[in-house]
Amino acid sequence: MFKGILKEQTIQVGIGFVFIVVLLGTFILPEWMSNNFMYGLSRGLAVLGLMILWRTNLVSFGHALYYGFGAYAVAMAQKYLGVTDVFLRIIIAIAAAGLLGFVLGFILRRYREIFFAMLSLAFSMVLYGLLAKAEFLGSTDGMSISPSTMFGFELGRFGLFYFIGFVVILSLIFAHAYLRSSLGHLTTAIMDNEIRVEYLGYSVEKAIHIKYVISACLAGGAGGLMAAALGQVDPDSMVLWSVSGELVFVTIMAGLGNILAPFVGAIFFEFIRTYAYEFAPQAWQMIIGGTLLAIIFFLPGGLWSLFQKINPFKKEKK
Amino acid sequence: MAIKEILKTSNLQKSFSGIIAAEDINISVKEGEIIGIIGANGAGKTVFVNMITGYLKPTSGTIEFNGSDITGIKPREATHIGVCRSFQVSQVFMSMTVKQNLMIAMSLAKKSGSQLLNPIDDENLSKECDKILKQYNIIKQKDLIVSTLSQGMRKLLDIAMAVVGEPKILLLDEPTSGVSVEEKFGIMDIVISALKKSGTTVLFVEHDMEIVERYVDRVMAFYQGQIICDAPPKQALKDKKVIQYVLG
Numbered sequence: 001m002f003k004g005i006l007k008e009q010t011i012q013v014g015i016g017f018v019f020i021v022v023l024l025g026t027f028i029l030p031e032w033m034s035n036n037f038m039y040g041l042s043r044g045l046a047v048l049g050l051m052i053l054w055r056t057n058l059v060s061f062g063h064a065l066y067y068g069f070g071a072y073a074v075a076m077a078q079k080y081l082g083v084t085d086v087f088l089r090i091i092i093a094i095a096a097a098g099l100l101g102f103v104l105g106f107i108l109r110r111y112r113e114i115f116f117a118m119l120s121l122a123f124s125m126v127l128y129g130l131l132a133k134a135e136f137l138g139s140t141d142g143m144s145i146s147p148s149t150m151f152g153f154e155l156g157r158f159g160l161f162y163f164i165g166f167v168v169i170l171s172l173i174f175a176h177a178y179l180r181s182s183l184g185h186l187t188t189a190i191m192d193n194e195i196r197v198e199y200l201g202y203s204v205e206k207a208i209h210i211k212y213v214i215s216a217c218l219a220g221g222a223g224g225l226m227a228a229a230l231g232q233v234d235p236d237s238m239v240l241w242s243v244s245g246e247l248v249f250v251t252i253m254a255g256l257g258n259i260l261a262p263f264v265g266a267i268f269f270e271f272i273r274t275y276a277y278e279f280a281p282q283a284w285q286m287i288i289g290g291t292l293l294a295i296i297f298f299l300p301g302g303l304w305s306l307f308q309k310i311n312p313f314k315k316e317k318k
Numbered sequence: 319m320a321i322k323e324i325l326k327t328s329n330l331q332k333s334f335s336g337i338i339a340a341e342d343i344n345i346s347v348k349e350g351e352i353i354g355i356i357g358a359n360g361a362g363k364t365v366f367v368n369m370i371t372g373y374l375k376p377t378s379g380t381i382e383f384n385g386s387d388i389t390g391i392k393p394r395e396a397t398h399i400g401v402c403r404s405f406q407v408s409q410v411f412m413s414m415t416v417k418q419n420l421m422i423a424m425s426l427a428k429k430s431g432s433q434l435l436n437p438i439d440d441e442n443l444s445k446e447c448d449k450i451l452k453q454y455n456i457i458k459q460k461d462l463i464v465s466t467l468s469q470g471m472r473k474l475l476d477i478a479m480a481v482v483g484e485p486k487i488l489l490l491d492e493p494t495s496g497v498s499v500e501e502k503f504g505i506m507d508i509v510i511s512a513l514k515k516s517g518t519t520v521l522f523v524e525h526d527m528e529i530v531e532r533y534v535d536r537v538m539a540f541y542q543g544q545i546i547c548d549a550p551p552k553q554a555l556k557d558k559k560v561i562q563y564v565l566g
Contacts, residue, residue, distance in 0.1 A: 001435040182425035183434040189422050192411040199371070199409070200426045201397035201483060 001177050008180075014172040014260050021267070022165040026158045035229075036274060038161050040267030041168050042225035043250070047262035048175055049218030050251045052211060055179075055187045061117040062124030063219050063247050066097040068239030069127065070220030071227035073097070075143040086148040086155055086163050090224050097220020098213055105209040105216075124244055131235040142234025145227050164225050168263065171218060175259045178214060183207065219247075249288070253295050255302020265303055321348040322384075324487055324519050325370070330379035332365050332543075339365040340543040343379070347487070347519060352510065354530040354551065355523045356564055357540030363523045364406060366540070367489045370521075371403045372396040384486070400486035404479075406495060406523075408472035410464050416475055417460040420447050423479040454478045455508055470501035477509055481518075488513060490522035494529060502526065506533055527555060527565065539564050 005011055021041060025034040046067050053060055070093035077083035077092045104123055111119055132140050148155045148163075155163065178184045186207045189197050194204045227233045237243065246269070254265025276287035299305055323346055330343035340362040347353060355363050368374040370381060372393040381389045383401060396402070411419050424447055425438050451457040454474045459467060464475065473493055480488060493509065494502040510533050513520050524530050530537060530551055537554035539547040541563040547554050554560055 001432075003437070178435070180437050180439075181435045182422065182429055182438045185418070185422055185425070185438050188414060189411050192413050193409055195393075195405075196409040196411065196479070198393040199397055199403060200423050200479065201394045202426050203394055 001181065002173065005173055005177055008176065010176055010259060011173060014176075015169055017260060017263070018165045018168050018172075021263075022161055026161050032274070034161070036270035037267055038164060038229055039226065040270045041164050041263055042222050042229055043247070043270075044222070044263035044266035045168065045171055045225065046219040046222035046247050047250045047254060047266050048171060048259060049215035049222070050247055051254070051256055051259070051262050052175065052179070052187070052218070053215045054251060054256055055191065056208065056211060057191045058112070058208065058211075059117045059248065060120040060215070060244070061248060062120030062122065062241070062244050063215070064239050064241070064243035065120065065124035065127050066101060066216040066219035067223040067226070067243060067247070068124075068131070068233075068235070069100050070094065070097045070223030071233040071238045072131065072137065072143075072223075073220070074224045074227040075145055075233045076137070078146060079143065084146055084149045086150050086160065086228060089148060089228055090167060090221060093224025093227070094217045094221045097223070098217040101213045101216025101220075102209075105212040108212060109205040109208045121241060121244065124239060125241060128235050128239040128241075131239055138234065140235060142232060142238075145231045145233060147231070148228045160228060164229070167221060167225060171221065172259055175214075175218075179259065183210065187211065249292060253292060253302055255299075255304035257301060257304035257308060261302060261304035264307075268303060321350065323347070324349045324384060326382040327370075328380045328382075330366075330369060330381065331377050332362075332369055332374060333377050338543050340369065340376075343543075343545060345538065345545065345548065347521065349486075349519055350517050351536060352514075352520045352534050353522070353536045353538060354534035355521060355538050355540065356525070356527070356530060356554075356560075358564060358566075361540035361564075362543035363540050364491055365543070367403065367491050367521070367523060370396075371401055371489055397483055397485075400484070401489070402480040402483050402485035402487075403489040404473070404476045404491060404493060406491040408469070408476040410472055410475050410479065412465040413463065415461050415463055416456055416467070416471075417444075417447060417451065419464060419475055420450060420478060420482065424450075424482045427483040450478055450482060453508070453512055455504075468498075468501070469496040470498065470505055473497055474505055474508065481512065481516075484516070485518055487519040487521070490520065492523050492525065494524065494526060502529065503532075531555065 021037050025037040046063060050060060050063055073093050073096035074089045083089060083092065108116060108119060131137055137143060148160055186197060186202065190204055190207060197204050223238060250265045250269045253269065254261040272288060272291055276284035280287060295302065325347040327343050327345050330340060332340040343366060357363050365374060369376050372391045372395065375390040380387055383399060421438055421443065424443055448457060451460050456471055456474050459471055464472060477490060477493060494505060497505060506529055534551055537549060537551050538545050539554060539560045546559045546563060547557045
């Protein structure tokens with residue numbers, strides 16, 4: 001599955017990109033900018049998950065379900081099991097979201113288009129409702145997350161940033177390996193013609209289910225990382241429909257052209273939001289909406305299409 | 319040695335909200351036969367093909383393949399046991415290149431389980447793919463996006479994709495429909511010679527009687543959901559009922 005993957009241009013560029021972001025964030029940039037990079041990388045994982053689904057024409061309006069579930073899994077593991085180790089935290093976040101995705105996948109794999117999108121939203125709102133009412137999980141106030149550790153030592157902000165970079169690189173490698181595989185190529189094939197895929201002997205529902213679980217794992221991982229980075233989880237900032245909306249927003253803004261696009265888009269989004277809030281605290285959503293409109297009108301392929309026009313990697317789509 | 323019976327249907331019937339689309343279809347097909355299915359539009363030809371390949375579930379009756387009951391199986395299960403098909407309107411992946419289409423088909427036919435996680439562009443598979451593209455005379459178009467191809471090229475690709483699974487029986491639904499007069503005999507020559515070489519049993523739906531006369535061993539003529547004639551082509555095309563209801 002991973003044979004020769006490190007020699008592939010997409011992965012080499014991806015690793016270089018993450019290195020630059022992490023180095024900038026830890027050594028050069030001020031803390032507020034560094035935070036934007038860190039949150040952008042973390043959130044980019046969830047966007048990568050959405051992008052993988054989107055390549056089959058499946059748009060989830062409720063991916064905050066897995067993002068929030070991963071984040072709350074980290075909070076609960078800390079509260080009930082005392083887990084603060086960052087490796088365990090990310091494994092728990094991914095596993096919890098993956099398991100939930102596996103269960104719900106049996107329902108969602110039968111739906112397409114708006115029904116898939118709205119059913120995803122419905123499930124995320126069910127979780128939101130449960131979390132907002134569950135006092136043992138902090139209700140609407142949420143729960144705080146203690147600093148992450150690694151092998152018993154506190155990781156610190158820089159250490160966590162390196163760890164996030166490491167997880168992002170692993171995710172890029174996994175996502176690329178999946179998309180270049182026969183199973184991954186079914187992504188586009190299913191979008192083109194489900195009947196033919198069935199007559200080639202493969203279950204479309206099974207292919208979608210696998211893709212859905214991968215997507216859930218990535219979103220759960222993103223939630224786990226964000227929980228560790230923010231030190232706080234609550235239903236409004238992790239599971240509410242507007243969080244799902246932001247993820248869809250970033251996916252459109254980033255474009256589907258490359259697995260690196262979600263991370264570029266997510267970082268870009270963090271900066272737009274910061275500056276929009278700074279310049280127009282009462283109307284920052286209008287600036288964000290305007291940005292999305294500009295991208296849809298002038299860069300329908302997303303930000304990545306701009307890179308494709310000006311950089312030498314434009315031929316590769318993985 | 320007697321030639322083995324590969325496909326048999328008994329009292330096969332399909333109705334849609336009370337309207338009968340196929341009725342009392344009893345056929346027996348021997349291994350290696352090439353059969354032409356003819357009939358006017360709405361005669362039940364495609365419904366018959368759809369029932370055999372699992373796209374439609376019969377209302378009643380049974381389908382036996384190699385002695386096993388396969389009535390109502392799913393399309394992918396039909397493919398797994400060796401019952402494959404092509405379509406009246408080519409079912410290919412329009413946004414991909416010709417070679418990518420065939421590579422996906424070959425990959426699914428030859429790999430299973432965790433092998434499906436290996437990169438699709440395996441060197442051996444790629445060579446094998448080029449060989450098939452050459453055999454079906456679409457090698458020059460291998461890097462073209464399918465939506466830019468002519469109907470004839472798409473038909474060939476559609477059939478090639480069905481064939482890579484090494485079917486025991488192949489059902490072709492109007493392989494020359496929408497294809498220019500110049501292209502159709504060329505396509506059928508390529509397809510039939512390739513399928514004869516592999517000993518595949520073929521049933522194809524066709525409106526063009528020149529094609530039927532030239533390539534088939536047997537003709538099944540449909541009218542109002544029933545088979546009105548099942549005979550060698552020369553005999554079938556002279557049959558009174560066939561002349562009246564099919565050839566008009």
